[in-house]
Amino acid sequence: MPDSPLPPPARRLLSLAPGTRVVVRYRIEGGFTDALGELADCTGREARVRTRGGVAVVRLEDVVAAKPVPPPPPRRAPRSQAAHDAGPVA
Template identity: 45%
Template sequence: MAARLVITISVADIGARITTRRRVPGGFRDAVGVLESWEGGVLRIRKRDGTLVEISEETLVAGRVVPAAPPRPEPM
């Protein structure tokens, strides 16, 4: 059975943690993080490492809200 790609995110999800899949040359690319903004056809997602990913909504093939990231283990 093939996976179904669905976009269930919207501007109303700004501030939520999301996962996305977008088309890039040669395939697809995923990004997970907090949706910081969605303006002018561009989504801005802040990843866990602090980097900001900008995605054109024209390339978006899947997206959904996901639960908060699990806490990182304490250094020993």
């Protein structure tokens, strides 16, 4: 870990319980990216976020923003093909 203290957003991640849904913005080569998902764990060096695409491993020194977020909205039921084929209702 670097000699300097962790940035405030990284310290916030350390305070959250595993299982909390979070969004984390962090530095990557050439810019920034986000990880949105469930906080799997957070050590003094890195956080692991379970996203739709897998587990994102984020070095805490690279975190520029982080916060808990509400659960995702419920998925919509698929539209039935019959309703789609009937066209708009007049």
